[in-house]
Amino acid sequence: MLLLDGHSLAYRAFYALPVENFSTTTGQHTNAVYGFTSMLINLLRDEQPTHVAVAFDVSRQTFRSELYAEYKANRTSSPDEFAGQVALVKEVLTALRVPSLEAPGYEADDVIATVTARAEREGYDVLICTGDRDALQLVSDRVTVLYPRKGVSDLARMTPESVQEKYGLSPAQYPDFAALRGDPSDNLPNIPSVGEKTATRWVTEFGDLDTLVARVDEVKGKAGDALRAHLAQVIQNRQLTELVRDVPVQVMPGDLARVNWERDEVHQVFDALEFRVLRDRLYATVEAAEPEADEGFEVTTTVLAAGEVAPWLETHVRDGQRVGVHISGFWGAGTGDVVGVALATADGVGAWFEPAELDPADDKVFADWLADESFPKALHDAKGPGLAFAARGWALRGVTSDTALAAYLAMPDQRSYDLADLALRYLRRELRAEEDGGGQLSFDGVDERAAAESDVVRARAVLE
Secondary structure (H helix, E strand, O other), X not given: OEEEEHHHXXXXXXXXXXXXXXXXXXXXXXXXXXXXXXXXXXXXXXXXXXXEEEEOXXXXXXXXHHHOOXXXXXXXXXXXXXXXXXXXXXXXXXXXXXXXXXXXXXXXXXXXXXXXXXHHHOOOOEEEEOOOHHHHXXXXXXXXXXXEEEOOOEEEEEOHHHHHHHHOOOHHHHHHHHHHHOEHHHOEOOOOOOOHHHHHHHHHHHOOXXXXXXXXXXXXXXXXXXXXXXXXXXXXXXXXXXXOOOOOXXXXXHHHEOOOEOHHHHHHHHHHHOOHHHHHHHHHHOOEOOOOOOEEEOOEEEXXXXXXXXXXXXXXXXXXXXXXXXXXXXXXXXXXXXXXXXXXXXXXXXXXXXXXXXXXXXXXXXXXHHHOOOOOEEEOOXXXXXXXXXXXXOOOOOEEEEHHHHHHHHOOOXXXXXXXXXXXXXXXXXXXXXXXXXXXXXXXOXXXXXXXXXXXXXXXXXXX
């Protein structure tokens, strides 16, 4: 089981990633969301949890602030750039079908402590990812804390042995140590002139804080005087550092079993956040709720030689029939060239040829067909191929559909309109052929048929 402290990690991500480098075209800052989501994807990939949840604080008003009005009172308001990002983190979690947990009057770590206690009783191994060291008290043979050492990518695995090695104490003794040391981040006062070494020595010598309090008169020197003078404060600190393990949150470990995400929901949320790189990483590492695609495209590919283009067009292209076109090559303003041309019909018949290999008759027939507006053509992002054709002396006319342009009109806020991505999203199909197109031909060490078939599949896809 993997449990994460949502607020703690989002805040760390906010300061780990430069805010000026992460925002959408609408101006929404996203560095905290990006960092948190990146960490979550890595944890799902690396740890392979069977159960997962993220806990959040509801507000700063908790039973601790009622017990001690100054609890966390030293914390300033969150930066304006952070505003709204926790809500966006929750939207990402909803899309990924990861439960968000919270309980009014308690902190996220209390919710985590409660779920951890229930999970331990049922025999689960638990990983807790949090930037709050109070969670170290939960560490056991079955519970490991992943504590960010720097940013949100470098995580220390805190086991009972590593807690002992770092602090010289057991996990159960950590909150006693924290009560004596104080915690500036939570505005818990320390004992004047008493540092971590003295706090560790006292806990080690007396075993726990209760015994130290009962035998406080045995503590000698100025440190002992300071302890006695601030004993009530230390006892209160101890109450505040203890995590609650019976929060009234209505969830059991079995409720947190991993549920694979739905592609459409992820597309919608990640596109709005403009997280294409993260989305691609997600697809590569974490399984979706359904296969990435139901099928490919039924298409046959013929690699045409010199003298075969004109007969193919005459045989397979009829008046009014839309033909998909895809080219390989390069283009720019006033320059470009076409290396390969793929054509496909709606019934799955495809052809590919190299313009450099055309004979004069083929060249003229293809150029005439390409420029004839009565023959409708479909392309993806037709502007580039149009430039490449023009650089070769051919005119592209009769374009009746452009899938890139259509995608832009449907989703103007998206940064990229990749054909493979659109095919997956709207057609649930991969850019691959369902059938083997035939024998292998090669040139320059490249599998010509594989390249040709890939281009033909793209030409076929734009007809959908």
